[in-house]
Amino acid sequence: xxxxxxxxxxxxxxxxxxxxxxxxxxxxxxxxxxxxxxxxxxxxxxxxxxxxxxxxxxxxxxxxxxxxxxxxxxxxxxxxxxxxxxxxxxxxxxxxxxxxxxxxxxxxxxxxxxxxxxxxxxxxxxxxxxxxxxxxxxxxxxxxxxxxxxxxxxxxxxxxxxxxxxxxxxxxxxxxxxxxxxxxxxxxxxxxxxxxxxxxxxxxxxxxxxxxxxxxxxxxxxxxxxxxxxxxxxxxxxxxxxxxxxxxxxxxxxxxxxxxxxxxxxxxxxxxxxxxxxxxxxxxxxxxxxxxxxxxxxxxxxxxxxxxxxxxxxxxxxxxxxxxxxxxxxxxxxxxxxxxxxxxxxxxxxxxxxxxxxxxxxxxxxxxxxxxxxxxxxxxxxxxxxxxxxxxxxxxxxxxxxxxxxxxxxxxxxxxxxxxxxxxxxxxxxxxxxxx
Ligand code: COA
Numbered sequence: 018x019x020x021x022x023x024x025x026x027x028x029x030x031x032x033x034x035x036x037x038x039x040x041x042x043x044x045x046x047x048x049x050x051x052x053x054x055x056x057x058x059x060x061x062x063x064x065x066x067x068x069x070x071x072x073x074x075x076x077x078x079x080x081x082x083x084x085x086x087x088x089x090x091x092x093x094x095x096x097x098x099x100x101x102x103x104x105x106x107x108x109x110x111x112x113x114x115x116x117x118x119x120x121x122x123x124x125x126x127x128x129x130x131x132x133x134x135x136x137x138x139x140x141x142x143x144x145x146x147x148x149x150x151x152x153x154x155x156x157x158x159x160x161x162x163x164x165x166x167x168x169x170x171x172x173x174x175x176x177x178x179x180x181x182x183x184x185x186x187x188x189x190x191x192x193x194x195x196x197x198x199x200x201x202x203x204x205x206x207x208x209x210x211x212x213x214x215x216x217x218x219x220x221x222x223x224x225x226x227x228x229x230x231x232x233x234x235x236x237x238x239x240x241x242x243x244x245x246x247x248x249x250x251x252x253x254x255x256x257x258x259x260x261x262x263x264x265x266x267x268x269x270x271x272x273x274x275x276x277x278x279x280x281x282x283x284x285x286x287x288x289x290x291x292x293x294x295x296x297x298x299x300x301x302x303x304x305x306x307x308x309x310x311x312x313x314x315x316x317x318x319x320x321x322x323x324x325x326x327x328x329x330x331x332x333x334x335x336x337x338x339x340x341x342x343x344x345x346x347x348x349x350x351x352x353x354x355x356x357x358x359x360x361x362x363x364x365x366x367x368x369x370x371x372x373x374x375x376x377x378x379x380x381x382x383x384x385x386x387x388x389x390x391x392x393x394x395x396x397x398x399x400x401x402x403x404x405x406x407x408x409x410x411x412x413x414x415x416x417x418x419x420x421x422x423x424x425x426x427x428x429x430x431x432x433x434x435x436x437x438x439x440x441x442x443x444x445x446x447x448x449x450x451x452x453x
Pocket of ligand 1: 235236237238239240259260331332333334335344345347352353354355356357358381382386387388
């Protein structure tokens, strides 16, 4: 099929000539980052002014976000990952505060216009369809709404099934590459023995709330992946999640995850991207159980709620005694993004038998900082409001805040804080008249 579009095959240097000053350029995310195209774009920096570069999480170097690119490129983060965090917090890059489920709508409404969309795809099949591979998220919607789409195609990009394809005729230019995808292990390799024990304790509490037949979402961070080994004794689990990693494979292989009891898209692992190693990239290749769809669909709280017994598992940076959850910043310092946290909290809340879980170690920085605090640090953004919050878990237990009063929540949260901070938390709560 590529034969028919031979005239569109060009070098990366040629392809990126479509970018003009003042354009907005969208980049494919995660391990589908289009390295050759980005490098060629950055090599042109002297010819370009005021180009906005926007994308979700990537793990590559982000050469357009370094200080020398000022005036040529400005990054605008849809999720502030480690590679762009410095640029955002030094005031050289901007950031959207947006739910993952909404980004596609903003693109469709023309509120997030895209001039050039740069993708990293599998080669076209015999019908001319290229797969978005390891990462659909908002990239498919971006391509559908961009003025120009250019792509690097790579035989090493898995062909992942679902609503996860673009026809080769939609690509203005095609750049052929043959490169390994970046591997991003989710398991925290640097975790100490003590930290691992804490993750295990938290995972046991989470596991105790998951019934056979439940459908799971696991968010980003160390905890969601730590839960998976504790689910081996469960039966007939299903998956409806914005992302997953290597840890899920064993549960599918064991038959623990089979999707048979799912009430929405049964027998399918519904997701929109993976973050992981070659093991998971190979696993999802042409695998009929995997159903990749856009975040607009997967993260829509209405679709999430169509799964009975939907359990969402996410993490947080700080929680105040009333249950307000900050997950994307440390005070005014932006750390990550909304991602799909509230999408899944709300979807799980509306699911029959569903529950949203936010789990995290009670402290950080060697027990010097409590993550449960009387008040959020000034400048912190609330991702999950106290009206949405349900279940909070630390290594000290489970606080079920749903339907509880301010006083009841305060007590429950102090009970799962690290013991060394409980007295201080209680004193503050009394000062606020939240305890008496
Ligand atoms: N005060 C100061 N520092 C804090 C802190 C706090 N309250 N909480 C965390 N940190 C620091 C940690 O010490 C760690 O620092 P280090 O990198 O120097 O060791 C760093 O922040 C990361 O913390 P950690 O707890 O390891 O984070 P994580 O990788 O488990 O991710 C979130 C947790 C909340 C950041 C992550 O889940 C997130 O971004 N969530 C928002 C989006 C979301 O939930 N999406 C859902 C699906 S993708």
